[in-house]
Amino acid sequence: MAPTPTAAAAPLDTTAVMANLQDVLAAYRKIIVLFADEKTLSPAERTVANQVGQGLFHENRQRVVDMEAHWDTWASSGNPQRFDAIAGVLDYVESGAGLFDADRLAFRELLRSLQASVAKDSSLPAIKLHKRMGEDLDAMAEIERNYEKEIRLVFGRFDTRAIDLKRERWEDYLASLKKLYSREKILKDYGVVLPYPAPKEVARKSKNEDEGEVFGNSLPPKTIVLTFDDGPHGVYTAEIAAILKQYGAPAIFFQVGSNLGVVGADGKAKLNAKTADVSRKLLDAGHTLANHSMTHAQLSKRSGDALKTEILGTDTLLTAVDARRSALFRFPYGARNEEGLDLLATAHLRSIMWNIDSLDWADPVPSSIADRVLQTVAKEGRGIVLFHDIHERTVKALPAVLDRLVAEGYQFAGWDGKGFVVSKGAAPAPTPVAVNPGYSDSWAIVIGIDDYAKWPKLQYAARDAQAIRETLIQKFGFPTEHIVSLTNKEATRTGILAAFHDRLAHSGMKKNDRLFVFFAGHGATRQLSSGRDLGYIIPVDSDPNQIATDAIPMTELQNIAESLTAKHALFVMDACYSGLGLTRGGGSGNFLRDNAKRMGRQMLTAGGADQLVADGGPNGHSVFTWTLLQGLAGKGDLNGDGLITATELAAYVAPAVAAVSRQTPAFGSLPGSEGGDFVFELPADGEFLSGQTTQLSGDAIALNSKLDATRPPAVPASGDKPAAAPATTTVVVKDLQGGEQKIVTPVAVPSSTRQLAQRANDRGLQLYKEKQYALAEAQFTEALKLRPDFALAANNLGFVYYKQDKFAEAARWFENTVKIDPSRAVAYLNLGDAHAKAGNADKAKKAFSTYLELAPSGPGATYAKQQVEKG
Known part of the structure; x- marks a missing residue:
């Protein structure tokens, strides 16, 4: 019917x-x-x-x-x-x-x-x-x-x-x-990213132990490394040193930071005079000082700032004892996690384990301790022995151990800063240790002039200088008190020269420091009677008719550069002029190590003579400074190693600016430079994407697309292998005389999986802010392939889905985030939004309520309360 x-x-x-x-x-x-x-x-x-x-x-x-x-x-x-x-x-x-x-x-x-x-x-x-x-x-x-x-x-x-x-x-x-x-x-x-397959050999313990952790298995036969943990002790450490002297045996002393002193809130070490003296005497006797954490905590259960304090705090104290302290680290109890190992890599420290355990901390009988060590040595044939210099029983057991080892033809190896070296017989191949690219301190002079009295006024220079200053402080950790800022009327000829000759001269700048100089304003070129061009930067009080006396010639900057105490100095001039000969700088296979030894004096300029600085960049910046800021944000890291050298910065900025303007930036090393390269170390970006994350304006995105078109492409990920950046980049850049030079970026230093994951996440954040969602998604995915427990990347991948109205997919990744890190409040806020958009009101309400429990006064609390009340 x-x-x-x-x-x-x-x-x-x-x-x-x-x-x-x-x-x-x-x-x-x-x-x-x-x-x-x-x-x-x-x-x-x-x-x-x-x-x-x-x-x-x-x-x-x-x-x-x-x-x-x-x-x-x-x-x-x-x-x-x-x-x-x-x-x-x-x-x-x-x-x-x-x-x-x-x-x-x-x-x-x-x-x-x-x-x-x-x-x-x-x-x-x-x-x-x-x-x-x-x-x-x-x-x-x-x-x-x-x-x-x-x-x-x-x-x-x-x-x-x-x-x-x-x-x-x-x-x-x-x-x-x-x-x-x-x-x-x-x-x-559906919330799953498969990690890259683990290599057949564990990367941290290679066959020859020439990289990663060292256990002592690759030492030459009958070679022993003596190590002592948990000191320095006020009595027993000195007694052990006296015994070692009798046998001519070097040792490594892994010291606990709290025994040496404390690190104040200002980050400075306050040493215990007695124990610091014990440690210095060990160094003078030819032994090695090494890091054994701050409090001897079980570091496998620590993470974040607590883990950093344990490792880096002791390094600060050891450095205060004597700069000759080694780059070696031992985890208390041998208990370590991936975060701890990656933090060591970031700090350029090397994990040293052991394969011969005396158990002197547990065994109270000296003869028993000696027998245990000798039996294990006979079995292993070589290795690293673990003792502790805080027990009297160790002092009593040590002579018996050394007597037998010497009688049986064993040799003792010490650490020379690069590897284990034995006093006789064949020495093992040196174990390479990364050189820390960091500086003791950072200084800057930042100058921006818009309001010229007798030259055409500018619209961008003061804003450019302010943006550079903020980047130096917020991104690269330059202390505010070490930055001299001169804007408009302050930037007179006298004021600029005084900043160099007086303020810097009396600042306490040291040999291992760096100096960054930025100038935004007018530049000029004057032809001398010899026919040679001479460039000038123009102070605010300069008269166009009195350039020779009112302006600052490049020869003066040369003199200033040569008189600086700092190891590396970089001058970046957002002004166009010509007339300063630069020498060519070359790349090095051992860049970091060599760079730490060489003085560097470099300059990057916006353009040559008769060129006008383009001031049509986004946010009121010049094109040159906008591009410079993008480079410092991470795009200047051309080889993907987390470091931006001055050479890399120029290789990114110069062709990019030339491609979008009529300027031809120039770069090179100032006369007197020894080939050193100024280095910025990129900090990890910890931003969890959310509705509060700002994105770039349309004109900024448009210009960045043009700038990026000049960059060398990265090697994309393929199958079970992570993506890689080019090992080196060769770029043709102008020098200040108008000629061409080829500059080559340094070879990338080896990176840990954790570092690679962080860099992929950082690139994803840049791409997200440029609204390149597909590319951002690929980078966050790469980060998760490298590190499946990366809560930051999981949240950020979810937010890219959310931004593309894929709410169910976004919710899955926000759920993954809170499984990895249940305390991450912002992920619950994101999860609530995703569930709400997907029509799951009950789940949304639960997520918003959890956010309020974790962050009752957080930036999203008012919004979360409104959503709970609506639900």
Whole structure:
């Protein structure tokens, strides 16, 4: 019997049904791609594919249930438009654009349920539709027979009927699906990023122990390294040193920072005079001082600032004792985690373990301690012995151990700053240790002049100088009291020269410091009677007719540069002029080590003579300074090692500025430079993306796109290998005489997996702020491949999804974030927003409530309260 017609015959809303059909097809296709070539998947990949596939399958089952409810509603509505709505569904299933035969099998169960609903209606249109669906189902049965083998392999795990097609047609179908979806993308949408496979050999313990942690297994036969932990002790350390002197045996003393003193709130060391004297005497006797943490805590349970304090605080104290302290570190109890190992790499410290344990901390009998050591030595044949210089029993056991070892022909190795060196016999290959690129202190002079009295006024210079000053302080940690800022009327000729000759001269600048000089204002070039050009920077009080006496010639800056105490100085001049000869600087395979030894005096200028500085950059900056700021933000790290050298900065800035303006920036080393290169060390960016994160303006994004077009491309990630930046970059840059020079960036220093993950996250943040969401997503994904427990990258990947209105995917990644780091309040705020947008009001309310529990006075508290009250 036909349903009773309704009074209203308005068209039925088919939008939700058609959207559900599209979602059913997409999930069906994703399942196929997920399990394609399943035999090639590793067990871990197969496990996560099954988990995600089950999720996709059950989501589709819910869609089918929802649509069956629509069918029943339509069939019983009595609305004559129901036939048109059902016919529209059949039109799509039969001939929808882009559908393959195999795709139609995704709708088979739906078609059967729709046919059952229509069968309840005895009207002629319903009977015709019922017949049409029967023909469609017959056609699907034929498709099923063709695809039987392949579809069973994919869908058999879900306990449903199988479907299939011919092999060659199936492969064509699968190839088409792979153009639409990738297994990696499907997994990522469902909150899974598979990490890169671990290398066959553990990177931290290589066969020859020439990198990573050292256990002593690669020492030459019959070679022993003596180490003593937990001191210095006021009595026993000196007694042990006296015994070692008798045998001519060097040792490494791993010292606990709290025994040496404290680090004040100002970051300065306050030493215990007695124990510091003990340590200095050890150094004078030829022994090595090394780091054993601040409080001897179990560092595997520490993270963040607490972990940094344990490691870096003791390094500060040891450096205060004597700069000759080594770059060696030993974890208390040998307990370490990945964060601790990566922090060592960042601080350029080396983890030294042991393979011969005296157990002198537990065994009270000296003879027993000696027997244990000698038995283990006989078994191992070589190695690092762990003693403690805080026990009397160790003092008593040591002579017996040394007597036997000497009698049996063992030799003792010490540390020479590069590797283990034995006093006789063959020495092992030196173990390389990274050289810290850091400086003792940082200084800057920043000058910006807009308000010239007798020269054309500028619009950008003071703002440029302020932005540079803020970057030096906020990003690179320059102390505010070490920055001399001169703006407009302060930047007279006398004021500028006094900044160098008086303020810097009496500042206490040291030999291992760096100086950054920035000038934004007018520049000029004057031809001398010899025909040579001489460049000038123009102070605010200069008269155009009195350049020779009122302006500051480049020769004066040369003199200033040569008189500076600092190891490295970089002059960046946002002014155009010519007339200063620069010498060419070259790259080095051992850049950091060599750079630490060489004095560097370098200059980067905005352009040459007769060129005008382009002041049309974003946010009121000149094009040159805007590009400089982008370089310092991270884009100048051309080799991806976390360091921006002056050479790299010039290699990024010069061609980029030349490409978007009529300026040709110049770069080189000032006369008297010894080839050193000024270095900025990029700090890790810890920003969790949220609704409060600012993005660049449209004009800034447009200019950055043009600037980035000049950058050498990174090597993209491929399969199971992480992405890599070019090892070196060669760029042709002008010198200040108008000639061309090739500058080569230094080779990248080795990086830990944790550092690589952080840099990928940092690049993702830059790309997000430029609204390059696809590229940002790729970088956050790279970070998670390198470090699966990276909560920061997980949150940021989720927010990129959120920004693209993919709310369900975003919620999965915010949920991953709070699993990794349950205390991260902002992730709960993001999770609440994602659930709210996805229509999950209860989950949203719970997430907002958790945010309020963690951050009741946080920046999002008012907003979260409003959302909870709405829910």
